[in-house]
Amino acid sequence: MSDDEEYDEISSQPLAPYVGMxxxxxxxxxxxYNDYAFKMGFGIHTTASKNNQKKGPVVLIKRVFRCVHAGKPENKTDTSSASEAISMEQHSPSKESWFEMDVTNKRQKNRLPxxxxxxHSHRNISQEDLDLILTMHDVNFSTSSCMGMLGRVRGGDRRILPYVKRDVTNFRSKLRQTINLRDMDMTVAYFERRQDENPEFYYAKTVDEETxxxxxxxxxxxxxxxxxxxxxxxxxFDTTFCTNRYNMPFAxxxxxxxxxxxxxxGCALLPNEQIETFKWVFQNFLIAMNNVHPLNIMTDQDKAMDTTISEALPNIVHRCCKWHAQRKAREKLGRILSRDEVFEQAFYTCINDPETVDxxxxxxHHMIHCFELxxxxxxxxxxxxxxxxxxxxxRKCFFPFTSTTGRSEGLNSYFKTFINPQASxxxxxxxxxxxxxxxxxxxxxxxxxxEATTTPLYSRYNIERQAVNFYTRAVFGKFQSEVIASTGYVINQVPALHNGSINFGLFSNYYEDPKIFKVNVxxxxxxxxxxxxxxxxxxxICAHIIRVMTHLNVQTIPQCYFLQRWSEKATTPTGSQLLDFGLPSNNTLKYNSLYRKLIWLASQACGNDFAYNLLNDAANQLELVIVAAxxxxxPEQREVHQQQMPQQQAETHRVPS
Structure with missing residues (x-):
């Protein structure tokens, strides 16, 4: 075939439907017909279908496809229309699926592809694209992001996709509707499966007795x-965010x-924010943690939560968020605070500066009396x-680097980027x-x-070098800030009340803060x-103690001032566990471990024919071994089973003494 003939064949008009096709x-x-319509620039739809009227199985005898722009004929004998149509009629009952095509007047639209x-007839999502949309749906991609990704996969232009954004939206809606019909059942079944795979996984549920x-x-x-x-x-602990279509508070x-x-x-989805519900949460939390109570807890100013903690966790320190207290004060005292700047300064200074309860x-009392409130x-x-x-x-309780429940609320805000409020x-x-x-x-x-980097030191103090070898990078940053701040204090020794102790008074050398800090050694x-x-x-330790240590030429910080929870070893396995993790604890981890190994083998073998054949033969042999396992x-499994049989029989026939 010549080049001209090939060009003519590629550029030729599509085969038109004809009578008798x-x-x-x-x-x-x-x-x-749909392919022909696409090339000619119009869409189609089904306008009529007819089944046989006899008893027995339903048999289609006629179906008519027509251009979406076709008008209705003025009378039944008029077979012309503003566009074209195709009808299929079954003439031979002996042939199960034989159709005849009848063509009416045609009109070419010549629209751009x-x-x-x-x-609608040209919009179809392929199975490969459906799988990709499902993956993006699971990680909460927006529909616009899905369309952008699909366009990139198809060559970079989303206009070549054989479907539109509404089709993707409708598919995702169907996914949500399917889940909504059995939402809680799927969730509970998933938790039960997790618990079977890993006994360390714990879950609990509350059930409405009526429904x-x-x-x-x-x-x-x-x-x-x-x-x-x-x-x-x-x-x-905080419950400020409702994040699902049931309006269940996320706690x-x-x-x-x-x-x-x-x-x-831990995580809870609650039916309400009442005392009994909070009790149920903390009871299950303690069960999951083997009845080991937390030492300190911070919540918002919720009366039900306060009552619950005092009853369910009576021996822990419960602190309310300072930010919530100050926010409520701004709401109630807004006029006074905005009208009197002196009172506003005195109010916040009274809250934040005192070091003791007295x-x-x-x-x-002095503030209330001076402003007559x-x-x-x-x-x-x-x-x-x-x-x-x-x-x-x-002041004597451990609430590291915070006085608010900002961590819980920040987590709630961060979680909003992952989940739709109407999600299941x-x-x-x-x-x-x-x-x-x-x-x-x-x-x-x-x-x-x-592990891979070294934090630069600010000073040549041995205590700073000791700290950098113990703390994590983030905690050492806090410690180094205290080292830097320690250089800004003037130190004076004051008489001690007890023998063997040394007292110091420290104040800022810039006189920006007249406050004196007292250190007892x-x-x-x-x-x-x-x-x-x-x-x-x-x-x-604080900047004041660091200043006293350098003044007394203390070379090492006592070990009691290094909390293990701030060290790198707090979450790092020790000994052989660092290199040998043993058998994964659940099926998901086993699958991921094997997946990485097999993917690596496939990537190495695909570039060489001999290596490919070697791996392929080994995989075929291994398939039979896995089925037998x-x-x-x-044989190994049979030996273990035979060794266990006498022991099991002995335990079965053992007579209690």
Whole structure:
């Protein structure tokens, strides 16, 4: 064939339907007519179908496809139309799927292909694209992002896609509707499967007795339960975000890891925010954590939560968020605060600056008396609940580098980027696991940075070098800030009240803050105490103690001032576990481990014919071995089974004494 003949064949007009054209199946006729319509620039639809009227199986005897622009004929005898149509009639009953085509007047539209694709008959999502859309749907891509990705896969221009954005939206809606019909059942079944795969996974549910429907969920994974003992010294609990179509409050229980990152210690979806519901959450939380109570907990100013914690966790320190207390004060005292700047400064200074309870209470009474606010109702309420929110009452309690529930609320805000507020619970659980994986990846990245890089030192103090070898990168950053701040204090020794102790007074050498910090030192016991209580609150020594140590030429920080929870070893396996992780704990981890190995083998073997044949033959042989192993038919499995049989028989026939 010459080049001219080939060009003419490629550029020729599509085969037009003609009277007498036959097809074996109706789908073949529709496909042919639809392809012809696309090339000619119009769309089609089905206008008539007719089945046989006899008893027995239904048999299609006629179906008419017509251009979407075709008008109705003025009378029944008029077979012409403004466009063209195809009808299939079954003439031979002996031939099951034989159709005759009848063609009426034709009209060519000659529309551009970019516009013809908008006809419904030409919009079809292939199975490969459906699989890709499902993957993007699972990771919560927006529909616009899905269309952009599909366009890139198809060559970079989304206009060549054989479907439009509405088709993708409709497909995703069908997915959501399918899940919504069995939402809770899928979620509970998934939790049960997780528990079977890994006994360390824990979940609980509440069920409505009347409707027998699940109304609340609580779950904790195995890794979280292992980490809880190291990070139980401070947890946060908040229910400010409703994130599913049932308006069930999302109640995460979070903590702080050794990289100063927020970690999830548990999660609950609650039917309401009542006392009994909160009791159910904390009861299951303690069951999951083997009845090991947290030491300190911070929540918002919710009365039901306060009552629940006092009953369910009576021996822990419960602190309310200072930000919530101040926000409510701004709402109630807005006019006073905006009208009197002196009172506003005195109000916040009274809350934030006192180091002791006595100092706070004295300053509060002085403020109330000076501004004549003894009868202000909200200030009276704040005074009555001062022991739950005022920082002075928690100077000796461990709430590292925070006085608010910002970690919980920040997690809620971050979670909004993963989940749609109208999403199902099943979708929520999936995205919750994506969030966990994201947080684990972030934690691994910080651990890698700490191992692979060296933090520059600010000074030549041995105590700073000691700290950099112990703390994680993030915590050492906090410690180094204290080292830098220590250079800004003037130190004076003051008479000691007890023998063996040394007292120091420190104040800023810039005289920007007249406040004096007191440090008490007992050298024989290697004990350092500061009036700011920075170590008790945050777990690292303060700038004032560092200044005293350098003044006394102390070369090493006592080990009691290094909390293990801030070290790199807090989450790093020790010994052989660092290199040998053993058998994965569940099917998902086993699958991922094998997947990585086999993908690597395939990538190495595909570039060489001999290596390909070698791996292919080994895979064929291994397939038979795996099938036998699943049936427990391998010789090794039989030997183990024969060794276990006498022991099982002995236990069965053992007579109790």
């Amino acid at each position: 036959e097809f074996d199946y109706v789908d073949d006729a529709k496909l042919f 970019e516009r013809v694709r908008f006809y 027998n429907s699940v109304t609340g969920l609580f779950w904790v994974d195995g890794r979280t339960r292992a980490l809880y003992r190291k990070y139980r010294d401070c947890v946060f 995460p229980i979070v903590g702080v890891n050794n990289h100063l990152q927020t970690i999830l210690l 100092e706070f209470e004295e300053n509060w 003894e009868d202000n109702r909200h200030l009276c309420n704040m005074w009555r609940t001062r022991h739950t929110w005022a920082p002075a009452y928690f 619970v099943w979708k929520f659980v999936q995205q919750y696991e994506v969030l966990q994986e994201t947080m684990l990846d972030r934690e691994d990245n910080q651990a890698f940075i700490g 007992e050298m024989p016991d290697e004990k350092f105490e500061c009036s700011c209580s920075y170590f008790e609150m945050n777990g690292i 699943r049936r427990r038919e391998l």
